[in-house]
Amino acid sequence: MEKETDFIFTKRIRCTVCDQTFGARTIKSGSLRRLGADFDLRPRFRYVDALKYEVYSCPFCGYSAMSRYFENLTKTQKNLVRENISSRFTSTSDQPPETIDYKTAILRFKLALHNSEVKRARLSEMAYTCLKISWLYRSYLEELQEHPDDSVQKEELEKAKEAYYKKAYEAFKEVIATEDFPICGMDTNTMDYLLAALACHFKEFSYASKAVSNILSSQTADRRIKDKALELKEAVVEGLKKEDANA
Ligand SMILES: [Zn+2]
Known part of the structure; x- marks a missing residue:
C-alpha cells in the first residue's frame, strides 16, 4: 500500500x-x-x-x-x-x-x-x-x-x-x-478554457460563450483543448437557454 x-x-x-x-x-x-x-x-x-x-x-x-x-x-x-x-x-x-x-x-x-x-x-x-x-x-x-x-x-x-x-x-x-x-x-487557449469554466460556474454564460468560441476558432488550439471546449459548450448553451427562458 x-x-x-x-x-x-x-x-x-x-x-x-x-x-x-x-x-x-x-x-x-x-x-x-x-x-x-x-x-x-x-x-x-x-x-x-x-x-x-x-x-x-x-x-x-x-x-x-x-x-x-x-x-x-x-x-x-x-x-x-x-x-x-x-x-x-x-x-x-x-x-x-x-x-x-x-x-x-x-x-x-x-x-x-x-x-x-x-x-x-x-x-x-x-x-x-x-x-x-x-x-x-x-x-x-x-x-x-x-x-x-x-x-x-x-x-x-x-x-x-x-x-x-x-x-x-x-x-x-x-x-x-x-x-x-x-x-x-x-497559453491563451488554456486561459480561455479556464475562464470559460469559471464563468460557467458563476453562471456568466455570455462570457463563457465568448471564451469557448475563442478556443474553437483558434488556429493554435490543439484537439484536446478544443474537445474540452466542446464539452463545456453544451453547458454554456443550456445556461444561455435558461437565461432566455427567465428573461
Ligand atoms: Zn527566510
Missing part, C-alpha cells in the same frame, strides 16, 4: 529574503501519476495530492510563496517582506512536518497570498494562488465526505471555497487584459 511519504522528499531551499536554508517537503515529480483533471483543469494525482506541497514557507522569516514564484524578488520586494512580514514573524521549527494535510496546506497558501499582497506581486500570482486555495478547499471537502469530522464546519469551508474561486475569476479576467502570455504557465 502506497503511503504519502513515499512520494515526498525534503529539499533544501535557500530563502531569497533572509538567506537562510530550510527543508521543504517537496513532491518527487518522477513518482507522480496524473489521473486527469477536473472540468476547470484542477489536476488529479494518484496516491498524493501534489497541490498541497506547492508552497515554500521559510520558518525563519515567514516569507512564503508558491514554488514557481519563490525566487526572483526585486530588492524592493525583499524589503517589503522584511518590513511587513519578517519583523512580525516568530520563527518556527525548521523541522518540516512529515506530510501536509489540507488544513495546513490552506494556511500555507493563505500565507503565500498575504506575502504576494505585501510584495505587490503581479495580479496573476494572486489570482493563481486564490484559484489553488479554492481547489484545496474542494479537495478538503471531498476528504471530509470520505472521512467525516464533526469538529469541522463544512458550511464555512464551502463558503471560503466559493469566495476564493470568485476572487480568482475576477482577477484572471483583469489579468488577460494587462499581462502578457504565457500567464501562470498557461
